[in-house]
Amino acid sequence: MTVPRTVGVAGGGRMGVGIAHAFLLAGADVVVLERDAESASGARERLERAVATSVERETTQRTAEELLSHAGVTADVADVHGAGLVVEAVPEDLATKADVLTRVEKGLAPTAWLATNTSSLSIDALAGHLEWPERLVGLHFFNPVPASTLVEIVRGRATDPLLVEAAARWVAAIGKTSIVVRDSPGFASSRLGVVIALEAIRMLEDGVASADDIDTAMVRGYRFPVGPLRLTDLVGLDVRLDIAEHLERELGERFAVPRLLRTMVAEGRLGRKSGQGFFRWDEG
The missing domain is CATH 3.40.50.720 (NAD(P)-binding Rossmann-like Domain)
Known part of the structure; x- marks a missing residue:
């Protein structure tokens, strides 16, 4: 075995x-x-x-x-x-x-x-x-x-x-x-994944495009299997926030947390597990 x-x-x-x-x-x-x-x-x-x-x-x-x-x-x-x-x-x-x-x-x-x-x-x-x-x-x-x-x-x-x-x-x-x-802050996957997700949240916060269009850009343009905002919903916005805060402490301002992410977590919009995040989910 x-x-x-x-x-x-x-x-x-x-x-x-x-x-x-x-x-x-x-x-x-x-x-x-x-x-x-x-x-x-x-x-x-x-x-x-x-x-x-x-x-x-x-x-x-x-x-x-x-x-x-x-x-x-x-x-x-x-x-x-x-x-x-x-x-x-x-x-x-x-x-x-x-x-x-x-x-x-x-x-x-x-x-x-x-x-x-x-x-x-x-x-x-x-x-x-x-x-x-x-x-x-x-x-x-x-x-x-x-x-x-x-x-x-x-x-x-x-x-x-x-x-x-x-x-x-x-x-x-x-x-x-x-x-x-x-062993290093964020390893490889979180370090790369979080920085992309945070920028996607900033784009949404700035009104650059809708959540669906931002995700479509990465899925269709870069062949991501799932967009960064939908993935954040799957991971949990509270989990994403905790990791981003840790990486900001360890690696600096490029991991600064967008205000929108803090607001959504404070309001309980945590993603799939709460039924509402950047997208609406049928199950909590």
């Missing part, structure tokens, strides 16, 4: 369930860790829906029952301590991620690995909280996980080179392409 026999995923939101789903389809036993019983119940429902969709679309030859027999959802951190790999996928906050990684690390076997699904936070800063920083690597998945084809592998200063090699094999095994970048 090219993926670990058992993979833990700490965080059962949209991203965490997507990651768990990907490893489940690749043949791993998967355990999703949530903060409490209520959150675990929600994560279980999301995973069941994801598996049902795979079966309906015939992206797997296994039945939903068979797949789900290899999946568990829990609120007890001890349940992921038997995993060969645990991927942290909690909200993009350094303290929250560090706390989860520290709690997970305490019970892991010496041969197990840790990964963080961060889009912009420092791997070195997170590794600094761990007893064995060499066991941590960044695995930056993209939303939505089932449709995305890229995973960014981020190596920190202490990351074991064997872990980077193993991560590339795992990414290939779940049917995605990997790139390897060193």
Whole structure:
């Protein structure tokens, strides 16, 4: 098996369930860790829906029952301590991620690995909280996980080179392409993606064109699979704001946050998850 026999995923939101789903389809036993019983119940429902969709679309030859027999959802951190790999996928906050990684690390076997699904936070800063920083690597998945084809592998200063090699094999095994970048603000994908999105928001703010026309320019003119404003809706305007603020602190004024983005977040127009962002969505 090219993926670990058992993979833990700490965080059962949209991203965490997507990651768990990907490893489940690749043949791993998967355990999703949530903060409490209520959150675990929600994560279980999301995973069941994801598996049902795979079966309906015939992206797997296994039945939903068979797949789900290899999946568990829990609120007890001890349940992921038997995993060969645990991927942290909690909200993009350094303290929250560090706390989860520290709690997970305490019970892991010496041969197990840790990964963080961060889009912009420092791997070195997170590794600094761990007893064995060499066991941590960044695995930056993209939303939505089932449709995305890229995973960014981020190596920190202490990351074991064997872990980077193993991560590339795992990414290939779940049917995605990997790139390897060193730990730096925004890595490669967020740094490029955010600067394009922020300029698109400024153009909308300045009345240069409508949101639909700005996106069409990039989709038709530059062959982007989705426009920067629609993608911001998918990512979440609040998530985009947090990343932009981090990059502005680290890299300077070229990542300055447009007033429109702050206004929309303050008003709760967060994109697909709230039903309204730069575009209207049928589901929240």
